[in-house]
Amino acid sequence: MRVFLSDQAIAQLVQEDVPFLDLTTYGLGIGQESGVIEFSTRHPMTVCATEEAKKVFEYCGAKVEYLVESGTHIPAQQLIFKATGLAEALHIGWRVGLNLMEYASGIASRTKALVDAAKTVNPQIAVVTTRKCFPGTRMISMKSILAGGASPHRLGLSETVLIFKQHLIFIDTIAGIIERINQLRQRFPEQKICIEVETVEDAWMVAQAGVDLIQFDKIPTSELTALVQQLKQQYPTLKLAAAGGINLENVKNYASTGVDILVTSCTYFGKPADIGAKMTRI
Incomplete structure (x- = not known):
């Protein structure tokens, strides 16, 4: 490699x-x-x-x-x-x-330990890591997570369209973001549109708007399991990711919720x- x-x-x-x-x-x-x-x-x-x-x-x-x-x-x-x-x-x-x-x-x-643990529960799940590595070490950090069997979540801000709550500060609401999804699709026809949500209500709202991926931030696994099942039944092509505090102690719980992707930063630190x-x- x-x-x-x-x-x-x-x-x-x-x-x-x-x-x-x-x-x-x-x-x-x-x-x-x-x-x-x-x-x-x-x-x-x-x-x-x-x-x-x-x-x-x-x-x-x-x-x-x-x-x-x-x-x-x-x-x-x-x-x-x-x-x-x-x-x-x-x-x-x-x-x-x-x-x-x-x-x-x-x-x-x-x-590798994290990926192996996740795949014992869900062999099809993907583990991806964030940009939260120590500044100046991203190249080696990305090589390291690839060596361990994970993939980069996003290599930089130029790579993907991922809307966070911080973007809402300048657009006011999720509803305001939804109005701009068509604009994003016209501007970036080859890019997937991804949105991070923190509540069940917001998840349903953006799913109905036709986004490609929903990233759940710090939603407890007890709530996430039922939500994932319901969303997949109604929107079978929608990809779902879990993020926020995922580590070796809880990765099996998150993998068991049925999400497609686990997003983590924990492997960089130790x-x-x-x-x-x-x-x-x-």
Whole structure:
């Protein structure tokens, strides 16, 4: 799995950690010694960002001998990455590459756990993740959730038409939004029209207006199950999504409501994966 992380972005990651030189390696006079660095899993995980780590080490002047492809779920104590080169290159690439793999693999592993849990209840359900990742990390975050089996909810504001309650501040009511749906369809004939609602009443109102997708925000599962069943009976082509606080503890409950899509941000936040690094002189 590959995403486009430019050479400039790789250089910026390295230069952030090494603005001038590796002072310790230089001071010890070991920079021209040859070595090998190996990264291994310390617990079961879904591996991610090994391809970006490869670009980091190659930028530093090392040669990558082996890597496990992103999206691979493997047990503990397994080799996932190996590079050879001068000590100077290995020490510069070490932490940058490790950070990428640990943070991305943490997200990928949490995503896989969430997706697997949801699909035990509803094999057809889709899990999608929001834009609420840490600023500046969206590219790696998107790769990580893909590696874990989810999909992006929307990659940016330019991608989809999704109307939130914040839009209503400037249009007053749901009824006012409905009046503009035909205008939206004329302007963007290839785009689906999606609206987020917080009440059962608003859900019926926008369904009658002919939207393509309704996203329920923080509606309890006890209310959602009956509502989803009724809406699907009356509007069989309407897609339904649940959002708001969905996590590993409640994902099965939301998956059991019958919605088509689960929208979450929880996979971005948590501990990085624990990956061990071993360096050897050769």
